[in-house]
Amino acid sequence: MAQPRMLLRRLCSPRLPSRRPCRSLQSFYLQQRCLPRISQRPMSTGNPPAAEIDHGLLGKQLREEWAKYSQFPTASKASEFAEGNKVTIHGFLSNRRVMGSQMMFADIEVDSGPAIQVESTYKKNGSPAHKALRAMNLYSPVSVTGTIVKLHPGDGPSFSESFPDGISRIDLDLDSIQPLNIFPKDIIISKDAEIPKSKRHLDIRFTDELRTRLLARPHVGAQLRQTLVRLGFTEVETPILFKSTPEGAREFLVPTRKRGKAYALPQSPQQYKQILMASGVRRYFQFARCFRDEDLRADRQPEFTQLDLEMAFATGEDVMRTVEALVSELPAALNSRFVMAKHKNGINGHFHPVSRSSPKPSKDEEPQLSWPEFSTPFTRITYEEAMSRYGSDKPDLRIPFDIRRVDRALPRHFIAKIVGDVKDPIIEAFRFRPDFGSGTIPRSQVMDSVRGLIAGVMKTLPEALAKNPVGQPAPLLVNSEQPMKGLSSLGFDGYVNLMSGEPGLEDFADVQDGDVLVFQARENRPFSGGSTPIGLLRTLFYQAALEQGLLPRSFDFKFLWVRDFPLFTPNNRDDPGQGGKSGFSATHHPFTAPLTDADVELLATDPLKARADHYDLVVNGIELGGGSRRIHLAAMQEYIMRDILKMPHGLPLKGVEQFRHLLEALRAGCPPHAGFALGFDRLCAVLTGTDSVRDVIAFPKNMKGADVLVKSPSAVSPEQLEVYHLRYTAIPLPGQQEQEES
Template sequence: MLRQCCRSRALAALRPRTSQSQPLSRSLSLLQNSKCSQTSLPSRQARHLSTTKPQQAQDESKHTQLSEEFKECFAPPQMSSPETWSKPGSSIIVSGHIGRTRKVGKNLAFAHLERNGERIGQICAKGDNAAVLAKIRPFSAVLAKGVTTDASGATRFEIDMDSIQYLNPFPKDIIVGPDTVFPPEQRHLQLRFHKELKERLRFRAQLKSSMGQAMVDREFMDVETPILFKSTSEGAREFIVPTRRPRYAYALPQSPQQYKQVLMASGMGGYYQFARCFRDEDHRADRQPEFTQLDMEKSFATGKTIMEDVEYVVGRAWDAVREQYVMEVGEDSFAPVRKASLEDWRQSVQDSTKDDAKAPLYQEYPAISAPFLRMKYTDCMDLYGSDKPDLRIPNRICRVDENLNKDFVSMITDLDAPIVEVWKISPHEDADRRDVWKFVTEFMENLPKSLSQNPDGAPTALMFDSSKPLNGFSALGPEGLDSILGSLPEEAGFSSLENGDIVLFQARKNQPQQGGSTKLGEARIALYHAAVEAGLLDRDDSFKFLWVTDFPMFTPEEEGDVGQGGASGFSATHHPFTSPHSEEDFELLFKDPLRAKADHYDLVLNGVELGGGSRRIHIAEIQEFIFRDILKMSQDKIKEFSHLLKALRAGCPPHAGFAIGFDRFVAVLSGSSSVRDVIAFPKNNNGVDEFAGGPGKMTKEQLLTYNLQFRKKE
């Protein structure tokens, strides 16, 4: 394969044969077949060659061939500056990836030249040169010489080709077509030929630039913090990095949280960085073992101050997006397209789209305005069944157990005196009732186990149907749906009921809300997205921001939780450095810690948690009190944070901060359901880099170097 590849490079100078020049391959062939070249070697080297083994002789011949073929790589022709491209009549030398050749008769051919996935120019080959251009393999890296003509369309130049040669040919065994889907193992080809992936990376870079400038405008300083940290009981499972010092290891940071608080104690007014963070946790669509967050912290600040800063930064980034991008809206999702390259993009989409495919629409990103809507955690859980509600989903959840028929309650749950909640969704008016009921039946039959096997009872779906007794709600008793209508607010959406409307019932324990969602909240999201996918609801491509505040300061621990490793039975909801919300909440720490609220705030966009922040505990004695008396951490665990406590004692000012999950932010704004689409080299669901093959197995030598040994599973 190497020899074949090298020979293809040797055939690089594809131009009409003239007396002035010969292809490199021909020159090399003459050199290799010349007796003079063989006898001109010094006698010592000749004796050496005569005594070498056949394999060694073959290797040396291969080395000689490689040396000859790659000589021109070390002294390439001087490329013409882009300023000369648009001047007609200029002789220029340009390089790039070549597209497919289009022949117009025997003596005329055209091909596009691309850089960074964009068409920058067009090559026109006439006469004998047309056949030369036609032999160039599409997608190869080439160098072309010619004279510029008047450019047309979206390209920056057009040249009449004099000559063209390979810089590196594209292999014949890689097939590229409109329907080609490359696997993750060929990520380089995904990035090159899946235009949406490359465009999202460019979109990501634009967001990063505009957000970084906005941070500077708000007087934050870009400061890098260490990647090699130490293990502390901050709340998530860490990645450990062994050292050659026996029994000692670094830990990769879950976030720069402790370092940035130390920076505040160091007298810094404002800090930010695009920080790399690492957490060894379950891999979902919105999680990666390593990720990027826009991290920030400000001294002498409150949560309100930080929320205003975040709204400014997001607003600046949004303005930049609206100025430079439009949304390409397809049947299933949307993608960002730069306005500057829209015509070229449309042409490439048209070239790669089947004739019967529906052409995408292009629309402007909508405007947003600050301040964003704010809602307390308990209200989010009660009204939407989620601590990160998607405000695009219509109608709120309402409690109805006080007015429900007891027989119906016993049908849907075995709980005593439960809370029963209801939610309504309305498909399109023209949707056939039979189709709607078939959809509902299939949805309920395919519920995830977390819903279908919920010990509190599975959700129950009923459909409004005027042709049936009590409009299809006879299961509720003799009054049907009328038994609960009087108690429902207008926001529940029950003021008008139409055929095909779906009503979902769900029971839960009568206790304060905790965690990130209720079962009805989960069913609500799942049913909404299923209805959109089935065409019963229109997809909503709007963007709705929300601040969620007043989270519980602590959450009961469940099996498998890492937490802070204390003996209290609960752990910090976010991290143990979050301040109580008020004096009343501080007093609750002594009486009922699980009722205490934290001065924490999450930013949510379309049901996705973009980030979170809080006002921090800046007094060392209070921080140590939380560790020791509330979380009941051991003295050894508390000692892990001695560096932070030492910094807080040195007159650390009040401070607050925030971190935006940058990967998620880019994914939501670019219409992707997974952060993998906005990361150049992501990990899969098992944390594996399928392109490079990481993580790799440790060798015996590495184990010895780092004083490690494998332990057999019991």
């Protein structure tokens, strides 16, 4: 009942006498001090017929309040804005500057328009408008009518039919002002006040960075759609209510009134779009809503949007070129309407978009920038190269140091110091060099800064590194005032070998004071998963250096393709996979084609060595999306599911039979095809300078998967469960008991 109470308190007079509580619906409204007279009658169990409604229930005062706040003049059009003309503007009263009893100025906040400054003077034997403006609560929505005193020229378009182009500020002489609702005084808005997540509507309204990111998001989507239509793609909507199939992630089930039957929300439109290829749709795209019951983090939501596309008679290379053309047009589209406002303090992201029609940036922002062009074609590297050079399958190319394998140059005694109980380990290292600009900073300050960096990183190591059974990181600070430049723990042979400049060791040949050499061991086995221990360290050192000003922050966008992933990955506890008995699952999904004929041969001999014709688009350490060439032959698809993954077959509700619809579509002469799914939320977050997709989603879920604004998910009553033939059980779900105990 909190929302009606707030609404009525705003609309009604606070001077009405309160009434004692009683059980009827009418008395509830009396408690809210809104109704002076209401006939007392008991609350019925249902809604009364229309003829029996007592229209006096609303009360005369409330009807008057409704008429006062709902009738207002139409806003003026852009063509009416000229100096000396009288115009009407709708917006929010955002600021007021009282210059004395005779004069005041106020600011009216409008969406996608110039700054509006209203001047009001006490004239004509006491101006009602002047009194109304002075008494009005800040942040209230208003309709303002006044005479244009001055139009200040600017260089940006208005992006609104309400205002002319090329105007940065409008000065109005106030004639009248009408409130359209009242912003209550019990909601405190100040620069330092933290808006709770349960008040997302206030967060959007009063946080400039959040609001402008939400404004930029549809602009990005419109440009993507325009490009795809120009390239001959057809937009097709696919169902949200799907069926349960083991594609790789956990699903959300939707119960039905049919006993034992349930829908599943789609993890992606993958199967539908492949069926569309068999249906003769040559080029498909869709802004698709997807749902995955996964552990959450800053770049992941249980429901999200992806730009999905598929191309018939195409290879992976065709898809990558199409995606490059798609993405490369975004900077020009964004620059036509926004500029990048770069933050000095890095709060709420590194930068955020600002409309070109907005006023100048605040003092907390540096001069505005433009989005740089994305040069194509993007860099292409293999999964093996990404993991060996950068320690990640989504490398950040802005980081100015790579990883090198160095165990051949190191003596046994040093290896023994940094390695746990692992035989024949691989030792990798990178050289971190801080950037102190012109070099005028005293040497002692340089060394102290770098020591602080090392201490901070080592103190905040994630558990995967702090308790790594292979061994903890070993950072060494180069210091020319110490023996062997501070690297004496390497021993003489290790020092000489590392400084030799041999192929693969060139980064270590010219070390200087303030450099940090970071060593980390790993097991000697093929790469798997998304990162290596030293890859995590590389990112940690870079992020810490940015925060401490030891490296300059880059506002470039470094795109690349990572391809040739393993077709299969050993099972783990986190991902359900496809439920087969092979001990491994499809790395991405079971519809991905092997890369070459040699990889097809490996299916029968050593499937874990087979590579996939899969490609991920990465920018600045973030995976924006992934795609692959698909298996278009039904026999090959069934062979991989049944004989390689060893999914159950011959059972109506499990394994291979769950994909019978797809197999039948492939059997009907489906052409070769390939596709891609671009994470639209992540793309918008990257382009608008934030690390969290929650900053580009109007009403996101938190890290626990809850929407704290509307309080979802909510409890389900026994009556609701009965409709869907469900009931609560005390039997713990798989893994639930272990999780509760931990």
